[in-house]
Amino acid sequence: MTDIEPILDDLAEVSAQVDTMVAGLDTAAWRRDTPASGWTVAHQIAHLAWTDQKSLLAVRRPGDFPSEVRQAMVTDSFVDAGAAAGAEKEPGALLREWRQGRTELADALREIPAGARIPWFGPSMSAASMISARLMETWAHGQDIADALGTRPEAGQWLWQIARFGIRTRDFGFIVHSLDPPDTPFRVVLRGPAGEQWTFGPADASQSVTGTALDFCLLVTQRRHRADTDLHAVGEQAVHWLDIAQAFAGPPGNGREAGQFDA
Numbered sequence: 001m002t003d004i005e006p007i008l009d010d011l012a013e014v015s016a017q018v019d020t021m022v023a024g025l026d027t028a029a030w031r032r033d034t035p036a037s038g039w040t041v042a043h044q045i046a047h048l049a050w051t052d053q054k055s056l057l058a059v060r061r062p063g064d065f066p067s068e069v070r071q072a073m074v075t076d077s078f079v080d081a082g083a084a085a086g087a088e089k090e091p092g093a094l095l096r097e098w099r100q101g102r103t104e105l106a107d108a109l110r111e112i113p114a115g116a117r118i119p120w121f122g123p124s125m126s127a128a129s130m131i132s133a134r135l136m137e138t139w140a141h142g143q144d145i146a147d148a149l150g151t152r153p154e155a156g157q158w159l160w161q162i163a164r165f166g167i168r169t170r171d172f173g174f175i176v177h178s179l180d181p182p183d184t185p186f187r188v189v190l191r192g193p194a195g196e197q198w199t200f201g202p203a204d205a206s207q208s209v210t211g212t213a214l215d216f217c218l219l220v221t222q223r224r225h226r227a228d229t230d231l232h233a234v235g236e237q238a239v240h241w242l243d244i245a246q247a248f249a250g251p252p253g254n255g256r257e258a259g260q261f262d263a
Contacts, residue, residue: 002128008106010158011135015102017153018048018142022095025149030091034148035223035256039083041148042094044141046086047079049098051137052105055130058118059108065119072121079250105134122172122249132165136247140221147223147261155193159213163190166220166247167200173244176252182207182237190216207235209242220247222255 022030022045030042039047058065072078086094109127117124125133139162146153167188171181187205190198190213198213209216215229219242226242233239246253 002126004109004128004131007128007131007135007161008109010156010161011102011131011138012106013156014135014139014142014158018045018138018145019095019099021142021145021149021151021153022091025091027091029149032148034144035260036144037254038080039144040087041145042087042089042091043083044145045094045098046089047083048138048141049094049101050079050082050086052098052101052134055118055134056101056105056108058120059105059112059130062119069119069121102134120249129165132161136162136165136221139217140223140248143218143221143223155214157193159193159217160198162217162221162247163188163198163213164200166217166245169220169247170241170245172249173241173246176246176250177244179244182241186235186238186241188216207233207238209233209238220245222246222248222253224261225256225258227258228256228261 022041025041031040033040034044036044054068057068075081086097089097109131112118112127115126117126118130120130135158139158142153167186170186174181184207185201185205187201187203187208188199189208189210190200191211192198192213201208209231211229211231215224215231218224219226219229219231222245231242233242244252
């Protein structure tokens with residue numbers, strides 16, 4: 001059984017980092033465009049608040065969640081509409097809503113019985129997996145905000161959780177592109193923020209990916225184009241994975257254009 005407290009601590013740290021980026025912004029900055037087409041800084045925070053609310057519903061009222069899934073399947077703008085509605089709110093009110101929602105979700109996740117599964121828009125998840133997913137998404141949308149503001153957030157040890165999540169969702173990237181996932185694990189060797197080495201997968205795997213943990217996380221969350229990372233792949237399937245990797249749920253993402261950001 002996974003101890004969820006360390007992952008919750010990581011999520012709280014990343015959330016606080018994003019919170020700090022936006023807390024002192026004026027209204028004009030909240031309306032600044034981010035690299036996600038059509039999304040401002042306000043849209044990014046609104047999306048995080050909206051997704052926390054959906055997660056809380058899945059945790060507390062799992063029987064009601066299938067209706068959310070059905071709505072998502074028949075509404076093309078399901079996610080965008082949630083972000084747009086939240087972005088219309090006064091920035092201070094939106095920020096308070098996100099703060100309250102993420103606190104309530106953390107408390108609810110602590111109450112999940114061991115072994116319980118939480119429904120979601122994709123496969124159901126354990127509490128630990130849902131926290132990892134929230135960590136991944138909070139960091140990724142925070143990166144969009146940082147890119148819009150021209151800042152570079154400090155990378156922490158919590159990148160390990162995001163990297164692991166990106167590896168565990170490897171097959172999803174193939175599936176959403178109507179491709180058969182590889183039938184063997186890859187070797188992934190990453191350099192952490194303090195220079196340490198993180199290894200995943202068997203040492204004798206024929207397919208491998210190496211590079212910095214930061215660039216790997218930016219790639220699997222589609223915040224950087226493969227050409228703008230230091231990642232190196234060996235093996236045809238591993239090379240292809242770097243072009244389609246997607247750690248977040250939903251249809252294939254648009255990613256970012258090559259050369260969009262300074263190295």
